[in-house]
Amino acid sequence: MSEFLFQALLTLDGTxxxxxxxxxxxxxxxxxxxxxxxxxSLEGKLLVGAFVAATIAYFTGSPWLAVFCAIxxxxxxxxxxxxxxxxxxxxxxxxxxxxxILAAGVTVVVAIALFRQGGQTPILDRGDRFGPMEFWFxxxxxxxxxxxxxxxxxxSGHNPITYLALLVVPASAYLLYRTRFGLRLRAVxxxxxxxxTAGVSVAWLRYRAVLLAGVLCGIAGAYLSIGQGAGFVPxxxxxxxxxxxxxxxxxxxxxxxxxxxxxMFGFLEALSARLQGIDLPLIGEAPTHLMLALPxxxxxxxxxxxxxxxxxxxxxxxxxxx
Amino acid sequence: xxxxxxxxxxxxxxxxxxxxxREISKTFGTVRANKAISMAIGKGAIHGIVGENGAGKSTLxxxxxxxxxxxxxxxxxxxxITPIHSxxxxxxxxxxxxxxxxxxxxxxxxxxxxxxxSEGSPxxxxxxxxxxxxxxxxxxxxxxxxDPDALIEDLPVGLQQRVEIIKAVKGGARILILDxxxxxxxxxxxxxxxxxxxxxxxxxxxxxxxxxxxxxxxAITDTVTVIRGGEVVGHRKTADTNPEELAELMVGRKVLxxxxxxxxxxxxxxxxxxxLECHAADGRPLLHDIDFQIRAGEILGIAxxxxxxxxxxxxxxxxxxxxxxxxxxxxxxxxxxxxxTDPEQMRQAHVGHIPEDRHRHxxxxxxxxxxxxxxxxxxxxxxxxxxxxxxxxxTAHCLDLMREFDVRPPNPNLSGRNFSGGNQQKLVIAREIxxxxxxxxxxxxxxxxxxxxxEFIHKQLIRLRDEGCAILLVSVELEEIxxxxxxxxxxxxxxxxxxxxxxxxxxxxxxxxxxxxxGSDAA
Ligand SMILES: Nc1ncnc2c1ncn2[C@@H]1O[C@H](COP(=O)(O)OP(=O)(O)OP(=O)(O)O)[C@@H](O)[C@H]1O
Ligand SMILES: [Mg+2]
Numbered sequence: 027m028s029e030f031l032f033q034a035l036l037t038l039d040g041t042x043x044x045x046x047x048x049x050x051x052x053x054x055x056x057x058x059x060x061x062x063x064x065x066x067s068l069e070g071k072l073l074v075g076a077f078v079a080a081t082i083a084y085f086t087g088s089p090w091l092a093v094f095c096a097i098x099x100x101x102x103x104x105x106x107x108x109x110x111x112x113x114x115x116x117x118x119x120x121x122x123x124x125x126x127i128l129a130a131g132v133t134v135v136v137a138i139a140l141f142r143q144g145g146q147t148p149i150l151d152r153g154d155r156f157g158p159m160e161f162w163f164x165x166x167x168x169x170x171x172x173x174x175x176x177x178x179x180x181x182s183g184h185n186p187i188t189y190l191a192l193l194v195v196p197a198s199a200y201l202l203y204r205t206r207f208g209l210r211l212r213a214v215x216x217x218x219x220x221x222x223t224a225g226v227s228v229a230w231l232r233y234r235a236v237l238l239a240g241v242l243c244g245i246a247g248a249y250l251s252i253g254q255g256a257g258f259v260p261x262x263x264x265x266x267x268x269x270x271x272x273x274x275x276x277x278x279x280x281x282x283x284x285x286x287x288x289x290m291f292g293f294l295e296a297l298s299a300r301l302q303g304i305d306l307p308l309i310g311e312a313p314t315h316l317m318l319a320l321p322x323x324x325x326x327x328x329x330x331x332x333x334x335x336x337x338x339x340x341x342x343x344x345x346x347x348x
Numbered sequence: 349x350x351x352x353x354x355x356x357x358x359x360x361x362x363x364x365x366x367x368x369x370r371e372i373s374k375t376f377g378t379v380r381a382n383k384a385i386s387m388a389i390g391k392g393a394i395h396g397i398v399g400e401n402g403a404g405k406s407t408l409x410x411x412x413x414x415x416x417x418x419x420x421x422x423x424x425x426x427x428x429i430t431p432i433h434s435x436x437x438x439x440x441x442x443x444x445x446x447x448x449x450x451x452x453x454x455x456x457x458x459x460x461x462x463x464x465x466s467e468g469s470p471x472x473x474x475x476x477x478x479x480x481x482x483x484x485x486x487x488x489x490x491x492x493x494x495d496p497d498a499l500i501e502d503l504p505v506g507l508q509q510r511v512e513i514i515k516a517v518k519g520g521a522r523i524l525i526l527d528x529x530x531x532x533x534x535x536x537x538x539x540x541x542x543x544x545x546x547x548x549x550x551x552x553x554x555x556x557x558x559x560x561x562x563x564x565x566x567a568i569t570d571t572v573t574v575i576r577g578g579e580v581v582g583h584r585k586t587a588d589t590n591p592e593e594l595a596e597l598m599v600g601r602k603v604l605x606x607x608x609x610x611x612x613x614x615x616x617x618x619x620x621x622x623x624l625e626c627h628a629a630d631g632r633p634l635l636h637d638i639d640f641q642i643r644a645g646e647i648l649g650i651a652x653x654x655x656x657x658x659x660x661x662x663x664x665x666x667x668x669x670x671x672x673x674x675x676x677x678x679x680x681x682x683x684x685x686x687x688x689t690d691p692e693q694m695r696q697a698h699v700g701h702i703p704e705d706r707h708r709h710x711x712x713x714x715x716x717x718x719x720x721x722x723x724x725x726x727x728x729x730x731x732x733x734x735x736x737x738x739x740x741x742x743t744a745h746c747l748d749l750m751r752e753f754d755v756r757p758p759n760p761n762l763s764g765r766n767f768s769g770g771n772q773q774k775l776v777i778a779r780e781i782x783x784x785x786x787x788x789x790x791x792x793x794x795x796x797x798x799x800x801x802x803e804f805i806h807k808q809l810i811r812l813r814d815e816g817c818a819i820l821l822v823s824v825e826l827e828e829i830x831x832x833x834x835x836x837x838x839x840x841x842x843x844x845x846x847x848x849x850x851x852x853x854x855x856x857x858x859x860x861x862x863x864x865x866x867g868s869d870a871a
Contacts, residue, residue: 206467206475213453213464220451223415224465224515225436340454348415 035175037293037300042188043254045292047072049191050246051270052277052284053198054239060202060279061235062215062341066122067107068243069267070129075100075247077133080147080258081140083154089252092154093187097244103129104240112232115345126267134260145260147251155252158183187249194242199281211235215339218346228346243267265322272325279339294321364427366391366554367412367523372421374407379757381407383578384421389571391426394545394555396565396586399575399598400798401770402756405558406448408575409525412556413445414438425523439465441523444516448527448558448769448796450508451515454501458494458511459483466519486514490544504655506537513544517553524548525556530564531796534653534824542568560798562591562605574598599800606827607806610814612834615644618818619665619787623674626664634660636843638674642787642818647809649833649850650822651858657842658822659704662791665820666701667694668709678787695724697787700780704791704822710776711764718746718760721779753778754804769796774805781808788812791822806832826855840864 051068058065075096083092103125110121134145141147161182168174202208210231214221218228250266251258269291277284298317305311365388374382381404389395399405410416412423414432422429425441432438438445452461459479468475480496487493492510500508509529516524526545530538545555545568557569565572566586574582574597582597595603624638635657642648650658663669664676667689676683681697683689691701703709711720722730722742730745732738746760755767755774764772777793790809794802809832813819823829829836836853838845838861845861 204472206470206472209460209464209467209472213456213460216453216455217451219447220453220461220464223413223435223445223447223451225434225439226465227434348410 031172032175033300037296039183040296040299041289041293042184042192043292044295045288046185046188046191046254047246047249047266048270048273048288048291049285050187050194050242050249051267052273052288053194053281054242054246055271055274056198056202056277056279056281056284057211057235057242058239059274059342060215060339061211061232062218062339062344062346063108063111063232063236064118064122064343065107065236065239066119066271067103067125067129067267068239068270069263069265070122070126071100071103071240071243072247072250072263072267073126073129073133073261074103075244076251076262077137077147077247077258078244079248080150080251081137083150083252084147084257087151087154089154089156089248092252093245093248096248097241100244100247101237101240104236104243108233108236111345112229112236115347118343118345130261133258137258137260147258150252150256155256156185156187156249159186159189185249185253187245187253190245191249195281195285202281207234212339215341218341219348222346222348232346269321269325272329275338276328278337291321291325294324363391364424365389366393366426367556368424368427369408369412370422370424372408372411372418372423374404374411374416374418376407380578382411382418385575385578385580387573387580387583389554389556391554392549392552393570394549394557394568396569396572397556397558397575398560398562398565398572398594400800401796402768403575403598403798404578405575406527406768409445409527409556409558412438413443413525439519439521442519442521443523443525444519444521445525446509446512446516446527446529448531450512452500452508452511455499457497457499458503459496461500461511462496462515462518464515482518483514486518490547491540492544505532506534506540509533509537509541513541517548522552523554523556525558527558528560528796529557530559530561532654535826536653538564560796560802562594562799565594566591576600595799598798603799603803605799605803606831607803607810609810609832612646612813614646614834615816617641617677618644618679619820620677621674622677624664624671624676625673626660626669627672634842635664638844640837640844640847642820644786644816644818645813646834647813647819647821647832648847649829649836650820650839651826651829651836652824652839652862654824656839656862658791658839660842661839662701662704662789662822665694665789666699666703667691691724698783698785700783700785700788702777702780702788702790702793704795706769706772706776711772713765714763716761716763717750717755717767717775718742720764720775721746721749721760723779725779725783749775749778749782752782753808754801770798770801773797774801777805777808781812784815785812785817788817788819790819792824793821794823794825794828802828826858829858830855838862 051072055065055068078099079092079096082095083089107121107125110116111118137145137147167177202212210221210226214228214231221231222228250262273287273291274284276287298320301317302314368388370386371384372382373384385408397405407416411418414434414437417433423432424430430441432441459476462483463475463479468478483496492514494507494510500511529541533541549555559565569586572584572586573580574594576598591605595605619642621638621640624635625633626635628634638661640648650661652658660669664671668691670688671683671685673685678697678699707713712723722745726737732741743760747758750758753774755771755778767775780788793805797805809819821832830853833850835847835849836858837847838858840862841864845864845866
């Protein structure tokens with residue numbers, strides 16, 4: 027099999043790996059924003075989730091308990107956002123930004139206090155975190171040309187959270203379009219008064235959406251520190267929350283298009299990682315910094331130009347008063 | 349004048365009234381919106397509530413529907429004290445409400461809107477089937493058919509309102525509240541609404557109807573309550589009263605239901621349309637071959653069923669929409685496809701515009717009244733000299749307008765949103781008329797406005813006419829058109845059916861022309 031195909035496979039493999047937290051955060055953002063609450067604080071929740079997961083995994087050695095606690099911590103942050111935006115009708119962008127700044131600071135401060143490693147957690151052992159899931163038959167299928175490699179690199183061998191993220195997308199679409207909760211959620215982001223006059227509590231509905239976002243961000247955070255990585259590093263969310271938000275907008279607040287946008291951003295990042303240091307025809311050696319910046323540049327360009335008229339939920343950012 | 353006739357529902361047979369309100373009071377900040385309001389409504393009656401803008405009608409109904417909480421007072425349903433603290437409580441108590449502003453999700457289908465809040469199971473699927481069936485039975489029973497799969501935003505307001513009614517009665521509501529349901533309806537749509545209400549009444553549904561149109565009160569209600577300044581000023585049996593008495597109760601003085609006006613003394617032509625056309629983005633014609641002239645000191649009324657090009661005509665004349673063919677001559681400025689204009693230039697040319705939709709084009713609801721009072725004129729001297737806005741001058745200007753045009757409450761710092769509909773409209777009219785325009789473009793000036801304010805607005809328009817302004821008046825109210833216009837142009841499907849002098853027009857000929865049937869002599 028050609029080297030090129032193999033490289034392509036590895037890039038695709040990387041795409042899924044990089045896209046996992048984006049997908050989870052994008053679904054989180056979609057739920058929150060569909061309910062009418064702007065969620066800049068994806069980033070902060072992601073970071074808090076990552077930190078708590080790494081810390082708990084380090085002390086207990088149980089990745090499952092770590093995910094559980096990451097979810098709890100992220101939900102707590104989501105509650106703060108909800109309390110500020112829903113109960114007290116505060117400015118949603120300000121609340122989100124405040125949470126992000128707070129998260130960036132608090133995680134590092136607590137990490138230094140606990141571990142004295144400049145804000146990092148100690149490197150986690152293999153058993154303390156989620157490893158790749160080897161599927162059955164990898165050995166059996168391996169000799170088969172093409173299929174074997176595809177199965178080994180692309181289908182099998184990912185992190186359990188990656189598979190979870192891939193399940194979350196159809197589940198989100200189902201929840202949004204096929205259930206009572208989804209119908210009300212879509213309505214409350216458009217005309218909250220219509221929901222209120224139908225005898226349904228606007229605040230409780232929005233809280234549920236925001237809490238759901240907390241759960242998903244917590245899982246995404248755990249993926250960063252105990253799935254993809256082996257410990258917490260300051261600022262390890264590195265703008266992923268914002269990129270996920272861009273994916274939500276790019277996908278026009280719909281689950282499947284937002285998912286595809288995440289894959290695209292993931293692909294760009296995986297590609298840039300793969301092309302680093304490689305001699306390209308015509309250009310010569312790929313410029314490292316440019317390659318690293320590529321996903322971000324594309325985000326700006328795509329959001330500015332290609333998306334067309336995005337029609338956000340009509341009531342987004344507007345606190346509900348009777 | 350405050351009197352309390354024994355109420356028909358409380359006397360009579362042994363049945364307790366379907367609804368009884370006892371001493372309901374509600375204060376917003378310093379505004380006492382409801383002061384110890386009591387009323388009783390018999391089962392199966394259609395009960396009207398009338399009152400000026402800001403009298404507290406919507407507040408009272410929102411309390412009954414659980415959207416606001418009364419400061420004090422009790423609600424009794426079928427003789428039982430029933431605490432209603434949320435819409436869910438109201439729905440449980442068998443109350444349905446059609447709100448003054450529609451509570452529909454525009455990008456949802458009819459079906460989804462109807463389902464919302466009563467989906468049945470956590471999964472939508474079973475509910476969809478049930479709702480479809482419900483829509484069908486309600487459609488047959490009350491003759492209210494709507495396509496379940498149509499998007500709300502694609503429906504005309506009449507049908508949207510039908511969806512609101514279906515929503516209100518879907519759970520078997522025994523009490524139906526309608527807050528100004530006819531404000532946005534054409535006369536035909538209003539008539540079919542009344543047919544539905546009469547049928548519901550036969551079914552034993554109790555209806556509360558709020559409207560500013562006294563003719564509707566006389567036509568359909570059994571009993572009526574008049575509210576002024578948050579207080580009940582009278583209960584009447586409809587059969588024992590008349591519009592004049594109700595109007596006087598509402599406003600507290602005699603009201604002219606039709607404003608006196610002298611003959612027009614037309615001067616030079618100030619506004620002229622010549623073969624005016626415009627198209628939608630997809631090339632569909634919106635206006636076709638429109639020709640008219642308006643002279644200084646005359647009012648041209650535009651009659652027609654809503655949605656026959658009047659909106660587009662207003663947009664073209666105010667500079668919001670480009671001319672695609674033909675030309676428009678405003679005083680000595682010519683507007684064509686090549687030489688365009690915009691609202692700012694039209695303003696500078698002394699063309700005033702009272703837009704049809706005051707929320708979208710007339711006001712910024714989040715702005716304070718004083719800011720709204722200078723919109724479009726913020727570069728003129730009303731905001732003081734120089735580049736900065738003189739806050740004091742702006743406030744003083746707004747106060748002047750509020751006094752002259754009787755805007756209530758006269759508080760320049762209140763945000764636009766917190767004025768009642770009629771007072772928002774008075775603010776827009778004040779802003780435009782105050783600048784003494786040479787040409788005034790007016791769309792639906794009295795939509796949702798109480799009769800006292802209608803009288804006032806009509807007087808202002810006539811005064812402006814007599815001062816030599818050329819006025820184009822679009823209204824779906826034939827009475828208004830007939831009462832104010834010197835000549836009447838009728839529109840149908842984006843074309844003009846004809847122009848008739850007011851003396852030769854009556855509701856019948858106009859009605860025929862509105863249907864597109866050209867009178868034999870119509871020019
Ligand atoms: N949420 C609110 N906050 C402050 N003031 C309010 C609020 N709602 C209503 N008001 C005030 O209470 C008074 C009664 O308003 P309401 O809407 O009940 O009048 P209405 O009789 O329905 O008038 P309209 O005929 O214009 O609909 C008005 O002075 C209004 O400005
Ligand atoms: Mg009202």
